Amino acid sequence: MTSETMTIRQMCDLFDVTPRTLRFYEAKELLFPVREGQRRLFTRRDRARLKLILRGKRFGFSLEEIRQLLDLYYVGDSQETQLSRTLDIAQDRLNDMERQRAELNEAIDELRNQMQLVGDMLSSRHSAAQ
Amino acid sequence: MTSETMTIRQMCDLFDVTPRTLRFYEAKELLFPVREGQRRLFTRRDRARLKLILRGKRFGFSLEEIRQLLDLYYVGDSQETQLSRTLDIAQDRLNDMERQRAELNEAIDELRNQMQLVGDMLSSRHSAAQ
DNA sequence: AGAAAAGATGACGTTGACGTAAACGGGACG
DNA sequence: CGTCCCGTTTACGTCAACGTCATCTTTTCT
Numbered sequence: 001m002t003s004e005t006m007t008i009r010q011m012c013d014l015f016d017v018t019p020r021t022l023r024f025y026e027a028k029e030l031l032f033p034v035r036e037g038q039r040r041l042f043t044r045r046d047r048a049r050l051k052l053i054l055r056g057k058r059f060g061f062s063l064e065e066i067r068q069l070l071d072l073y074y075v076g077d078s079q080e081t082q083l084s085r086t087l088d089i090a091q092d093r094l095n096d097m098e099r100q101r102a103e104l105n106e107a108i109d110e111l112r113n114q115m116q117l118v119g120d121m122l123s124s125r126h127s128a129a130q
Numbered sequence: 131m132t133s134e135t136m137t138i139r140q141m142c143d144l145f146d147v148t149p150r151t152l153r154f155y156e157a158k159e160l161l162f163p164v165r166e167g168q169r170r171l172f173t174r175r176d177r178a179r180l181k182l183i184l185r186g187k188r189f190g191f192s193l194e195e196i197r198q199l200l201d202l203y204y205v206g207d208s209q210e211t212q213l214s215r216t217l218d219i220a221q222d223r224l225n226d227m228e229r230q231r232a233e234l235n236e237a238i239d240e241l242r243n244q245m246q247l248v249g250d251m252l253s254s255r256h257s258a259a260q
Numbered sequence: 261a262g263a264a265a266a267g268a269t270g271a272c273g274t275t276g277a278c279g280t281a282a283a284c285g286g287g288a289c290g
Numbered sequence: 291c292g293t294c295c296c297g298t299t300t301a302c303g304t305c306a307a308c309g310t311c312a313t314c315t316t317t318t319c320t
Contacts (some may be wrong), residue, residue, distance in 0.1 A: 027138050060190035072244055089244050107185060108227050114202055115220050168298060
């Protein structure tokens with residue numbers, strides 16, 4: 001491996017995933033490691049994509065949704081129609097994320113309040129116990 | 131059904147879920163509809179819980195994580211040890227949500243930038259085409 | 261060279277969150 | 291009265307996202 005490409009194990013260590021996961025992502029066309037004979041070599045591009053994949057997962061996006069989004073970051077020579085469709089998909093995801101953020105803010109506030117209430121309840125029990 | 135309790139179908143319509151889902155949630159002890167003979171009647175409490183359940187799901191929490199949190203909102207007569215354990219769990223979830231929010235903000239910014247880039251690319255193609 | 265480690269390719273297993281189908285009971289209605 | 295329709299239980303099916311063998315080559319280390 002050069003400094004540009006990495007073996008599967010190096011990728012696993014770097015991103016804390018299993019080999020199975022990387023092979024699975026390749027099968028699902030999320031990653032495109034080149035082959036050196038039999039073995040996979042992951043490029044800088046694969047690393048960038050994997051980073052986005054893992055992030056997407058943390059937001060609850062499916063691998064398929066993520067796959068569509070990934071094209072946005074690696075356009076290159078795409079057709080114009082394809083490109084603007086990708087842009088539409090991205091806009092949908094962006095809307096999702098903004099809705100999610102709004103709801104998340106609300107939920108955080110509510111949860112904080114509720115914890116405050118229960119916390120007060122607990123401490124007042126203690127003062128009553130004395 | 132009184133205005134206090136609802137049939138399974140009314141619940142389904144109100145929350146856009148299937149009967150199967152509600153029965154499943156009951157089996158997993160997330161909901162506790164009372165029984166009128168054989169049939170389930172969902173209470174105001176069930177409605178409040180279901181609302182929280184669906185929200186939790188949108189944030190990517192598992193049903194088990196959600197189940198633990200729900201106790202926070204319906205304490206009633208819980209043991210004190212149980213109560214403070216629930217509070218700990220809630221703190222964990224809260225941390226999760228705040229991390230999620232931070233990362234979400236970052237991702238929204240990045241996605242916006244990327245869309246801007248691709249959008250510019252598209253429009254410059256058009257101007258070049260003329 | 262010989263053994264151990266890394267990697268590959270199937271193929272089957274698993275878990276969470278339901279979907280779906282079969283078989284049954286009880287009101288409501290034309 | 292028959293027949294829908296709603297609801298129930300039980301049980302098996304499904305789909306995503308990998309985990310877990312088993313088996314086989316290929317490197318790498320000593």
